Amino acid sequence: DFDNFEDQLQRNTKMFLLCNPQNPVGRVYRRDELEQLAALCLRHNVIICSDEIHGDLVFQGHRHIPIGSIDSEISARSITLHAPSKTFNIAGLKCAFAVIPDRELRRQFTHNLGVRLGSANSLGFTAALAAYQAGEKWLDELLMHLENNRDILFEFIQNFMPGIRTTHPEGTYLAWLDCSSLHLKPSPHQFFLDNARVALNDGSTFGPGGENFVRMNFGCTRSMLLEGLERMRSALGKRD
Numbered sequence: 665d666f667d668n669f670e671d672q673l674q675r676n677t678k679m680f681l682l683c684n685p686q687n688p689v690g691r692v693y694r695r696d697e698l699e700q701l702a703a704l705c706l707r708h709n710v711i712i713c714s715d716e717i718h719g720d721l722v723f724q725g726h727r728h729i730p731i732g733s734i735d736s737e738i739s740a741r742s743i744t745l746h747a748p749s750k751t752f753n754i755a756g757l758k759c760a761f762a763v764i765p766d767r768e769l770r771r772q773f774t775h776n777l778g779v780r781l782g783s784a785n786s787l788g789f790t791a792a793l794a795a796y797q798a799g800e801k802w803l804d805e806l807l808m809h810l811e812n813n814r815d816i817l818f819e820f821i822q823n824f825m826p827g828i829r830t831t832h833p834e835g836t837y838l839a840w841l842d843c844s845s846l847h848l849k850p851s852p853h854q855f856f857l858d859n860a861r862v863a864l865n866d867g868s869t870f871g872p873g874g875e876n877f878v879r880m881n882f883g884c885t886r887s888m889l890l891e892g893l894e895r896m897r898s899a900l901g902k903r904d
């Protein structure tokens with residue numbers, strides 16, 4: 665909704681926080697969408713801070729385009745955040761990086777945030793290096809696995825839990841499930857936790873409007889995914 669987006673930019677907005685690929689809905693933004701978002705940010709002098717941590721987890725038919733790579737004008741107004749922690753499952757090792765091509769913006773970032781962010785530790789740095797230098801084959805296999813899980817999840821919901829609406833994630837390992845039509849009490853999150861012993865992320869933690877949603881992580885083994893889905897189906901079947 666570009667009209668709404670522009671409206672928000674005009675409210676004394678200094679920075680636009682983009683998440684691409686998007687968590688929780690799994691969208692991977694197309695070039696034309698990114699160009700339009702960026703053009704509006706440039707017009708209203710808004711800095712773009714783009715969280716692209718899921719950028720290596722993109723499925724067939726889609727491509728991750730860093731917004732800062734579109735052209736030099738956008739690049740000069742952008743901060744891109746990235747880390748190997750999602751792709752290679754090494755979050756505990758704490759190593760991330762920011763790409764800030766503009767010298768002055770980089771100075772402000774370092775000056776204001778540098779001390780608070782700390783620095784990478786040697787274990788995290790070594791793991792990141794190993795992942796980026798030698799992890800490509802592993803990542804190719806991971807992507808096939810995740811894409812398969814995405815399809816299994818999608819088909820299972822369509823066939824056996826049609827009351828749930830879901831997006832078809834283009835990337836990430838997250839599915840955003842709309843449970844509004846099921847009227848689950850006290851909330852979809854609590855319902856599935858209590859009745860299926862399946863812990864999903866509570867949609868309400870994503871902000872207003874998320875109350876009837878849950879986020880499901882399908883970055884797991886196929887058997888675990890199927891067991892979780894079966895338990896959810898069974899819990900829904902037992903409702904009075």
Ligand SMILES: Cc1ncc(COP(=O)(O)O)c(C=O)c1O
Pocket residue numbers: 683687715717718747749750755760
């Ligand atoms: C979109 C997004 N960005 C950033 C993070 C933070 O990741 P990390 O703590 O591994 O750097 C997360 C983690 O959940 C995330 O989903």
